[in-house]
Amino acid sequence: MTHPTAVLGVPTSRPAAGSPVLTVSDLRVSFPGEAGRVHAVRGVDFTLHAGETLAVVGESGSGKSVTATAVLGLLPDDAEVSGSVRLGDRELLGLSDRRMSAIRGRDIGMVFQDPLSALTPVFSVGTQLVEALRIHQDLTAAQARERALELLDLVGIPDPRRRVDAFPHEFSGGMRQRAMIAMAIANDPEVIIADEPTTALDVTIQAQVLEVLRKAQEVTGAAILMITHDLGVVAGMADRVVVMYAGKPVETGTADELFATPRMPYTIGLLGSVPRLDAGDRTALTPIEGTPPSMVDLPAGCPFAARCPVAVDRCRTEEPALRAVTTGAAHATACHRAQEIDAPGGIPSPGMFPTPASPRRPGGLPRAERPEVLRVTNLTKHFPLLRGSVFKHRVGTVRAVDGVDFDIREGETLALVGESGCGKTTTMLQILDLAGRRAGSVAVLGKDVGRLDGRGRRELRRDLQVVFQDPMASLDSRMPVGDILAEPLRTHGWDRARIAGRVPELLRLVGLLPEHAERYPAEFSGGQRQRIGIARALALDPKLIVLDEPVSALDVSIQAGVINLLDELQAELGLSYLFIAHDLSVIRHIADRVAVMYLGRIVEAGDVEDVFARPAHPYTQALLSAVPLPDPRKERQRRRIILQGDLPSPADTPSGCRFRTRCPKYRDLAPAESGRCDTEDPAAGVLGEDHSAACHFAAALEVL
């Protein structure tokens, strides 16, 4: 590797590896809020050493992002900040905007979450990168442009000379995030703060971007402060971890310690609630009951006490301080009972949080004998590709869904998975749009939807319900929950008395209380709102529920409870689910069968255990290998298949096998063989009893 300064051309004196570069002590941040002051950060301490990666993990509202923003000095004017943030030996808190601006972008680089909104839409990527360079370095326009090209090349933008003048919207999400990283390292910073840098990205793109981030760290020698909620990403990236809860660190230590021997009930619960791709049999997840406390008037004592299964009286009166687990160790927790956890005769961490029993499924008939609830045959949806919102004109055809077949039998869950642009959402909409015109056929409960009249469709709607991703957007905020649940009943002609009986029943079914009917959606937490959404879908006793990313907006500790609920409901009511999702770990937990989509086609389908244990299509293999596991040891040993490039546009699908342009196997094939991939569109080949893959050279490969 070339020396960093040779690449970036900024001569800097680097702090020796291991010496502290960023020291945060007793950082406190509060904002004025409608209900009173919000104490978002309540005393954070950590030290970031040169060259290391420190992850700050927490769920929404834990104060992790506010901490990062405070370090950069970008909090809104009305925020009150105290404590200390030192970069080397300079105190950053209280610096004027002018002096802080000289540090931002030069000593501290920043990568934000959503790369589309984080780049100015009206300036080209190159312009923005050049600006970042010229703010801090004395470069001519030509020099800066040259440097920008080097940086874009470094972060893996193909053909930077051609791409440098493109606008952010012309870049894919992954490319934009690469450009963001290029900007963050433009001035060879000492610290890179990455705030959820891959949260908005698909998993194969996430793997690419994390790779770029590692490379950027290698080249610049910068320390990375990584803010994230994703324990898998933490396991793969971090040397050390700070777990935050309610504005405070509750456990810190090396990644290995923290994942292997967590000592604070919240961390233990968090790790237990994560659905794991490498989990064996389908078991219930362990949710953490309750919700995080309000940051406006925090109750006395340990903020986790209300949700902690091992809380004692002391926990409710005295807030525990962060203390080393054994004297002198780096592993520290904020828990009164830390010494007892996993100690001989103390509290064992396995089973600390009660795991609900896995619902008993009726043994039932073999799949082939159960009735078909949904059958989709050769479903195809093409859209005209239009360009320009002012000068609209058609320039091609988007093959959003291009011949999709699958079926769902009674009582089972089929997960339709794929990355954005694979066509899973269009497939779902085509199924839901009973009245719409379509190519191919959709049969619900044995009835071909295309042949139904209005009355038949109305009846079918009762059996086919949907739950959307965003629980807030799909519930009318001006209606009390009782009315929301009564609405579908009323439209289907139920009388008042029956409705009045049904609503409390529904609420109980999803784990809420009958008296919740009086309240409005805004009074509920995200997880509860999603439960309301599920209750509404259940109102008419449907047979098939389409679940559109039902848990992806929820924090993991909450998500676990909703997944368990869906599982229980299925067993109890004999429901069938079509589960649209991008999160493979969640799918492993909830689905019986899975269909993996790529560019409008199903490339591999079958029994979940089969497909996940022995993926046969190169895309499925790459997809599974890209999912980070919440286990640092496993993460270090895994060989990741990193896909090259982005998803081709569905308006321009490659000839032959549509995965060919990115297929790692294709590249290794002898020309005689790969010719087949160029010309022949692979049909789904049967590999096992319930397992098929559309690849000429399908072969099982273990990737987990």
Place this chain on the structure above:
Amino acid sequence: MGRYLLRRLGNYAILVFIAASATYFLASFTLHPDINYLSKNPRPPLHSIYTILHGYNLDPHTPVCLRYWRWLTGIVLHGDFGRTYDGASVNTELGRRVLVSTELLFVATVLGAVGGVAVGAWNALRQYRPSDRVSTILSYVLLATPVVVIAVGLRTLDTAGDGPLVQYIGMYDPKVHGTLPVVLNNLEHLVLPTLTLLLAQIPFFSRYQRSTMLDVLGSDFLRTARAKGLRRRQAVLRHGLRTAVIPVMPLVVYNVVLLFTGATFTEEIYGWHGMGEWLVDSITSNDVNAVAAVAIFTAGIVLIAGLLSDLVYAALDPRVRT
């Protein structure tokens, strides 16, 4: 793009034709140019009235379709918009009035747009501070005040002392001679009407600019700009304002273009014989051909405004270009 523009212009031509024809028929049925002669004292002999009107293609005894046909062929074949009821050329009048309106509106709109954007952006930056509150109240007061009141108010203020502070009747004082003095005098006459228009436009634009700017101020890309090391002010001006003017521009373009026939009160009150004044005058004087000409002009500029605002939008926002 070229083909697209041509097709769009073709569509526009059809729309203008329909609008103009409809106006012509409506005006011919409802307006009676002969009244102008019949009410004269002494009244000219009837047959000579109608002979005169016949010469101007305004004779109510000619079937309306025939009149329409003559009018239409005049425009299409000779670019001739006909005669006013008293025999003047509509073309000449139109040309003169467009020039007058242009002069009146040019300064006002440029200043109005720039001022509106600046005030709006400034307000957004100081949201809820006293200056923002004061200018919010002020702009709502101005927005709620009819232009007539503003114009008359300004005139009254101007003449409150001994004699007018600045002259305002007409475009210039006919007693002034020589090129330079006339130009200077003309500028002096421009002050009050321009001020009137500004007082109506700046609050309007600034409200929009303020709200788009507020959206942008909380945006992620502004945060990125600052994370790169731009100071607050630099980031707001370079990245924020540049993005926040985009949605305001179509509004500005429409308003500016439509002012051509929309500045009626200002023109009437300050005695500028522009298009806005003509629109009203031609109706009150039962002048069919003039009304039709104004209609064609208005239809034309509405469509041009649409085209122009799209072009401006595309020029400012790369997202709609591709």
